Amino acid sequence: MSTFRSGFACFVGRPNAGKSTLTNALVGGKIAITSSKPQTTRHAIRGLVHREDGQLVLIDTPGLHKPHTLLGQRLNALVxxxxSEVDTIGMCLPANESVGEGDKFLIRELAQISRKPVFAIATKTDLVKGDKLRDHLLSIQRAGADAGLQWKEIIPVSAVSGEQVELLAELLVATLPEGPALYPEGQLTDEPEETLIAEIIREAALEGVRDELPHSIAVVVDEMVPRADRPKDKPMIDVRVNVYVERDSQKGIIIGKQGARLKEIGSNSRAQIEAILGTPVYLDLHVKVAKEWQRDPKQLRKLGF
Structure with missing residues (x-):
């Protein structure tokens, strides 16, 4: 009988290296925000990969970056x-970008961690052709050697086409300790529903906004209550949500002309929220200003950081 293994792995990498897309591909369902905006991930989201030979708890972390705010410092500390808590680490290095100074800084940091397997994952391989991929893999190998880091494996994957995703899951599980499953079969994440819903709305709010806005948006689910006057066979849940920004001008951007942008955010996120809750939803969105919340310890606490 084959051994069952279970444990924790995390993906690290600079912002926008494909960590969240890869997490979703391995889990087989959407649990992490994916956006073209860097530094989108703000929580360590846990995704569960169920296999016959093991259970992998994947932690998708924010991208490590040079922090300019208290929020940035806290996100780096979270990474x-x-x-320090996981069994194995995967570093994502996008194949369509060269290995840069930010990557090398991260590799040096990882080289300080002893006795823990570290995989180099060349992500986004669907965006490059033969020779370019080979050169990318060689530069990953060199960067590891220069930092004194012995990669457990260097593996090219494409979360979009699914190429080698199954192999990556196999390799990661093989590094975990022997032990029973930690979560029930079929569960995709241990995140509370409120967190997932807030993240879905934040993703919808990020679509198509200007660069200075993404970091200023925070979303808090205020309450979720079943509508009292509905018949048993036609339930509905009222979901009240506050979207926080740092300035009045940003509030205007989120609401849009005659509320059009806010309506769009609501309609873009409602279907996903209904899928999570398994019932029709009335989504009540409000936009509020919390001045300079990214730099204010009291407001960061209130917004859950």
Whole structure:
């Protein structure tokens, strides 16, 4: 009988390296926000990969970056805490970009962690052709050697086409300790529903906004209550949500002309929220200003950071 293994792995990499898309591909369902905006992930989201030979708890962390705010410092601290707690680490290096100084800084940091397997994952391989991929893999190998880091494996994957995603899951599980499953079969994440809903709305709010806005948006689910006057066979849940920004001008951008943008955010996220809750939803969105919340410890606490 084959051994069952279970444990934790995390993906690290600079912002926009494909960590969230890869997490979703391995889990087989959408649990992490994916956006073309860097530094979109703000929580360590846990995704569950169920296999016959093991159970992998995947932690998708924010991208490590040079912090300019208190929020940025806290996100970096979250990444480093996660590294110390997992069994195995995968570093994502997008194949369509060269290995840069930010990557090398991260590789040097990872080289300090002893006795923990570190995989180099060349992501987004669907965007490059033969020779370019080979050169990318060689530069990953060189960067590891220069930093004194012995990669467990260097593996090219495409989360979009699914190429080698199954192999990556196999390799990661093989590094975990022997032990029983940690979560029930079929569960995709241990995130509370409120967190997932807030993240879905934040993703919808990020679509098509200007660069300065993404970091200023925070979303908090205020309450979720079943509508009292509905018949048993036609339930509905009222979901009340506050979207926080830092300035009045940003509030205008989110609401849009005659509320058009806010309506769009609501309609773009409602179907996903209904899928999570398994019932029709009335989504009540409000936009509020919390001045400079990314720099204010009291407001960060209130918004859950």
């Amino acid at each position: 480093r805490t996660t590294w």
